[in-house]
Amino acid sequence: MKKAILIYFTGTGNTKLLAESIKNRFYLENLYDVNLFEINIDTKVIDLKDYDLIIFSYPIYAFNTPIIFDKYIKKLKLLNKKYLIIKQSGEPLKLNDTSSYKLRKWIKKNNGELLGEYHFLYPYNIHFKYPDNLVKELYILNNKLMDILIYEIKNNIKNTAKLNYFYILNSKLFKIQRLGGPINSLFYKVDKNKCINCNLCINNCPTHNIELKNKKIKFHSKCIMCMRCSFFCPTDAINIGMLQSWKVNGAYDYNKIIKNDNLDGKFIEHNQTRFYKLFNKKIKNIEELHNFYFKK
Numbered sequence: 001m002k003k004a005i006l007i008y009f010t011g012t013g014n015t016k017l018l019a020e021s022i023k024n025r026f027y028l029e030n031l032y033d034v035n036l037f038e039i040n041i042d043t044k045v046i047d048l049k050d051y052d053l054i055i056f057s058y059p060i061y062a063f064n065t066p067i068i069f070d071k072y073i074k075k076l077k078l079l080n081k082k083y084l085i086i087k088q089s090g091e092p093l094k095l096n097d098t099s100s101y102k103l104r105k106w107i108k109k110n111n112g113e114l115l116g117e118y119h120f121l122y123p124y125n126i127h128f129k130y131p132d133n134l135v136k137e138l139y140i141l142n143n144k145l146m147d148i149l150i151y152e153i154k155n156n157i158k159n160t161a162k163l164n165y166f167y168i169l170n171s172k173l174f175k176i177q178r179l180g181g182p183i184n185s186l187f188y189k190v191d192k193n194k195c196i197n198c199n200l201c202i203n204n205c206p207t208h209n210i211e212l213k214n215k216k217i218k219f220h221s222k223c224i225m226c227m228r229c230s231f232f233c234p235t236d237a238i239n240i241g242m243l244q245s246w247k248v249n250g251a252y253d254y255n256k257i258i259k260n261d262n263l264d265g266k267f268i269e270h271n272q273t274r275f276y277k278l279f280n281k282k283i284k285n286i287e288e289l290h291n292f293y294f295k296k
């Protein structure tokens with residue numbers, strides 16, 4: 001079987017789940033044997049020459065790639081190979097499409113061949129917690145998008161839509177706000193009445209931004225706003241400064257939600273509010289393409 005490497009960053013685990021499902025599905029379909037490679041601040045630079053396909057995957061942060069992801073990709077020697085971009089985020093806004101504009105530029109500059117770019121939807125790790133029925137709906141939708149991805153790779157159909165210049169400008173403007181991470185993390189604090197000193201936040205921060213000093217948890221200025229510390233804190237003890245009202249605490253129990261037969265997975269249909277209406281077009285596009293490929 002041909003070999004692929006999937007290089008990804010994840011803050012709170014969604015991109016990791018997606019990477020694992022791509023690995024499994026590519027293997028089952030006899031497409032590629034995929035090695036998974038997770039980026040942290042100290043991950044070593046790897047050699048891409050042994051791979052037939054290079055897959056990049058990331059969560060969208062403010063219409064861009066995460067800084068830690070960019071910094072790592074810049075260190076890699078990109079070769080004239082085949083590439084695939086897999087991004088995932090909370091909402092289906094078209095503005096998220098241009099998050100990959102730099103990545104696409106780097107691939108092109110190195111004469112790489114971009115096979116496709118796919119945007120999966122996962123529940124928010126910031127802003128607000130998605131209801132279980134929406135989580136189930138996104139799971140069903142993601143499975144359909146995965147079918148489409150596999151079909152297009154097998155049939156050499158390139159899914160590389162042109163990027164809109166206005167949207168690229170928007171991504172560039174939001175990039176400026178990346179300064180917000182280091183600044184905001186100076187306002188992070190731990191409620192010592194809630195903290196159980198489990199050290200999970202300290203041990204898991206991907207940039208080693210958290211340390212224990214004089215028995216107190218201290219945050220430095222290397223924060224990339226991945227939300228891992230506050231999302232997984234077992235006692236919800238971390239205050240995330242200016243973003244506190246947008247904090248989501250506690251992992252989604254995907255296995256339980258997916259198996260729950262009381263959830264019909266049609267949340268958007270039942271909740272046509274302003275925000276959820278945004279999902280209609282994305283759902284329609286995926287459904288239609290899926291029907292086109294598989295219900296002939």
Ligand SMILES: Cc1cc2nc3c(=O)[nH]c(=O)nc-3n(C[C@H](O)[C@H](O)[C@H](O)COP(=O)(O)O)c2cc1C
Nearest residue numbers: 011012013014015059061062063089090091124125
């Ligand atoms: C700092 C930050 C910015 C985000 N910006 C966006 C965004 O612009 N668009 C979006 O759809 N989701 C956005 N999200 C939501 C994440 O993309 C989403 O929750 C994703 O599933 C997280 O992936 P992970 O679990 O692999 O870290 C943002 C999340 C964070 C923490």
Ligand code: SF4
Nearest residue numbers: 195196198199201233
């Ligand atoms: S994860 Fe939460 S409970 Fe554990 S040490 Fe950090 S702040 Fe305290």
Ligand code: SF4
Nearest residue numbers: 205223224226227229
């Ligand atoms: S301090 Fe928290 S939000 Fe910032 S990089 Fe570390 S784990 Fe992520």
